[in-house]
Amino acid sequence: MSARAIRTWAWIAMIAIGLVAPYLVYPVFAMNVLCLALFASAFNLLLGYAGLLSFGHAAFLGAAAYVTGWALRDAGLPTELGVLAGTAVATALGAVFGALAIRRSGIYFAMITLGFAQLVYFLVVQMPWTGGEDGLQGIPRGKALGLIPLDRPYTAYYFVFVGFLAGFWLLHRTIRSPFGHVLRAIRENEPRALSLGYDVSRYKLLAFVLSAALSGLAGSLKAVVLQFASLSDVHWHRSGEVVLMTLLGGMGTVLGPSVGALVVLTLENQLADLGSWVTVITGAVFVASVISFRRGIVGEVRDMVRRSFIGGQVS
Amino acid sequence: MAQALAGQLLVGLINGSFYALLSLGLAIIFGLLNVVNFAHGAQYMMGAFAAWMGLTYLGISYWWALLLAPAAVGLLGVAVERLLLRRLYGLDNLYGLLLTFGLALVAEGLFHQAYGNSGNPYPVPELLRGGVRLGFMFLPLYRIWVVVVAIAVCGASWFVIERTALGAYLRAGTENPKLLQAFGVNVPLMFTITYGFGVALAAFAGVMAAPVYQVQPLMGSSIIIVVFAVVVIGGMGSILGSIVTGLGLGLVEGLTKYLYPEASSVVVFVVMAIVLLVRPAGLFGRER
Numbered sequence: 001m002s003a004r005a006i007r008t009w010a011w012i013a014m015i016a017i018g019l020v021a022p023y024l025v026y027p028v029f030a031m032n033v034l035c036l037a038l039f040a041s042a043f044n045l046l047l048g049y050a051g052l053l054s055f056g057h058a059a060f061l062g063a064a065a066y067v068t069g070w071a072l073r074d075a076g077l078p079t080e081l082g083v084l085a086g087t088a089v090a091t092a093l094g095a096v097f098g099a100l101a102i103r104r105s106g107i108y109f110a111m112i113t114l115g116f117a118q119l120v121y122f123l124v125v126q127m128p129w130t131g132g133e134d135g136l137q138g139i140p141r142g143k144a145l146g147l148i149p150l151d152r153p154y155t156a157y158y159f160v161f162v163g164f165l166a167g168f169w170l171l172h173r174t175i176r177s178p179f180g181h182v183l184r185a186i187r188e189n190e191p192r193a194l195s196l197g198y199d200v201s202r203y204k205l206l207a208f209v210l211s212a213a214l215s216g217l218a219g220s221l222k223a224v225v226l227q228f229a230s231l232s233d234v235h236w237h238r239s240g241e242v243v244l245m246t247l248l249g250g251m252g253t254v255l256g257p258s259v260g261a262l263v264v265l266t267l268e269n270q271l272a273d274l275g276s277w278v279t280v281i282t283g284a285v286f287v288a289s290v291i292s293f294r295r296g297i298v299g300e301v302r303d304m305v306r307r308s309f310i311g312g313q314v315s
Numbered sequence: 316m317a318q319a320l321a322g323q324l325l326v327g328l329i330n331g332s333f334y335a336l337l338s339l340g341l342a343i344i345f346g347l348l349n350v351v352n353f354a355h356g357a358q359y360m361m362g363a364f365a366a367w368m369g370l371t372y373l374g375i376s377y378w379w380a381l382l383l384a385p386a387a388v389g390l391l392g393v394a395v396e397r398l399l400l401r402r403l404y405g406l407d408n409l410y411g412l413l414l415t416f417g418l419a420l421v422a423e424g425l426f427h428q429a430y431g432n433s434g435n436p437y438p439v440p441e442l443l444r445g446g447v448r449l450g451f452m453f454l455p456l457y458r459i460w461v462v463v464v465a466i467a468v469c470g471a472s473w474f475v476i477e478r479t480a481l482g483a484y485l486r487a488g489t490e491n492p493k494l495l496q497a498f499g500v501n502v503p504l505m506f507t508i509t510y511g512f513g514v515a516l517a518a519f520a521g522v523m524a525a526p527v528y529q530v531q532p533l534m535g536s537s538i539i540i541v542v543f544a545v546v547v548i549g550g551m552g553s554i555l556g557s558i559v560t561g562l563g564l565g566l567v568e569g570l571t572k573y574l575y576p577e578a579s580s581v582v583v584f585v586v587m588a589i590v591l592l593v594r595p596a597g598l599f600g601r602e603r
Contacts, residue, residue, distance in 0.1 A: 053409045053412070100588055100591045100592065101591075103591050103595035104547070104591070104595060104596075106408065106409075107345075107351045107408060107409065107412055108547055110351070110409070110412060111351070111543040111544070111546060111547050112547055112587065112591065114540055114543055115540065115543060115544040115547065115583075115584045115587050116584060116588070118540050118541075118544075118581075118584060119581050119584040119585070122580045122581045123581065126577055236536070236540065240416060240420070243413065243416075247413065275428060276424045276425075276427040276428035277424065277428060278424070279420050279421075279423060279424030279427065280420070280421050280424035280425055280428065281424075282417075282420055282424075283416075283417045283418065283419070283420030283421035283422075283423075283424060284417070284421055285417075286413065286414070286416060286417025286420060287399065287414055287417040287418060287421070290403070290410050290413050290414040290417065291399060291402055291403075291414070294406075294410070
């Protein structure tokens with residue numbers, strides 16, 4: 001089987017699983033997984049392909065969720081416009097934070113993005129329209145295209161699924177485009193990419209903005225279907241969680257972050273009654289993956305598949 | 316009015332002392348091991364808890380806690396370096412950051428599970444109770460003590476690193492660990508000791524903080540994010556830079572609390588943005 005065929009089958013399998021998922025598991029859980037899978041995939045564009053570790057991606061997810069929630073509940077906008085507004089705000093934030101953060105590299109980049117996310121967190125806590133500790137609750141789902149009411153969980157699920165597929169497809173295209181290859185070149189050897197004449201800063205910024213925009217889309221969709229936006233969406237725990245999803249699923253793989261999101265959310269769901277032990281276990285999984293599982297689930301599987309189908313050539 | 320301003324500036328100076336102590340420890344660890352110790356905040360929290368638990372369960376006084384808590388948490392740090400961090404040298408340094416982040420979550424979760432969210436008060440030691448009346452304000456003795464000790468510890472660290480043989484090894488290891496090892500210095504042992512020392516410094520700051528702030532599981536994560544911003548602003552290049560930036564930002568925070576209290580929690584991050592615009596490498600930094 002060629003690499004291309006494997007990819008086609010992976011797409012078919014993913015769409016098939018996505019279509020039947022709400023009948024197999026609790027639809028609200030499935031929607032949450034889709035939103036965070038898109039979030040992690042967007043995050044992976046930066047970490048896995050451009051080699052930039054952002055520790056503040058919750059800012060984009062959370063800000064978009066709040067803006068969409070406000071637009072739908074308090075401004076009375078139609079659903080699509082609300083989602084668009086949230087995504088636009090996340091994109092703008094991404095442009096500002098990205099432009100500043102890419103002035104430093106490596107671990108400083110992580111610390112800067114963490115700082116900016118904390119800034120957003122405090123703003124959300126203090127601003128009058130965000131509901132403080134309570135967050136925004138009772139956000140109306142509205143109607144898709146002004147016609148189809150999204151009240152029923154199954155319609156809402158397919159609404160999110162379409163959004164997820166659109167975002168995921170865009171990321172997939174980006175990764176496989178010349179632009180994506182330049183990002184990888186920057187990750188592997190920044191001075192060389194620079195000396196080949198690539199405007200490294202512009203590439204990094206564009207990747208950052210795109211990642212922020214799609215994280216925003218994920219946040220907006222989340223606010224629509226779960227019908228609330230809360231402080232936990234802007235908290236640094238959320239930023240850490242998306243790093244874990246990506247690491248565990250396999251950074252630098254297309255499917256990894258989605259698999260990671262599914263695993264992490266299932267784990268959190270199963271352990272929900274254990275209180276703070278969830279944090280302890282999350283931390284322990286973090287440590288274990290860093291020490292002995294750095295390629296992640298999809299990374300390991302990919303290498304296994306390549307060895308058995310294509311013979312050798314493990315990159 | 317002047318009283319309120321002076322009060323806020325004093326609080327700022329106290330916070331700044333902790334920023335300075337914590338960013339110093341981060342800088343020492345990062346300098347040699349090339350690891351951003353995300354667990355620094357958790358280790359600071361554990362230092363405070365060690366002091367509080369010592370007093371509550373065993374009746375260990377503040378003065379002994381000042382010695383024993385850093386030793387205990389530092390030993391834990393030694394174990395972490397030996398068992399975990401050591402496996403990541405030579406890899407991209409983001410893995411060190413992620414590992415210590417995981418450890419911070421574990422520590423925070425464990426203490427949260429055991430002690431909940433509420434703060435535990437720690438009494439100011441008898442010797443340092445009371446204060447000085449300055450006419451325009453009342454200056455608690457313990458606060459003076461914190462500032463003086465923080466500056467003294469930073470000064471002592473500067474002396475050890477810049478003026479002693481041990482410090483010379485440390486600086487040589489920061490420059491080029493392989494070459495230093497070729498000269499017969501036990502570099503892996505130095506890594507262990509350095510990490511242990513940096514962690515002990517965080518725990519020491521935690522004990523100092525116990526009587527000022529409430530001892531609670533989340534005290535570390537809230538301060539460490541600010542300390543990271545301090546590190547971005549000042550750069551991890553120099554010890555003097557850590558002290559000046561730490562104290563300076565504490566004062567800026569205090570001033571903001573007086574002028575426009577709503578902005579006091581975000582002012583450090585705004586300063587960080589401005590510094591990135593004007594001087595991307597940080598005030599005292601050289602890009603590594």
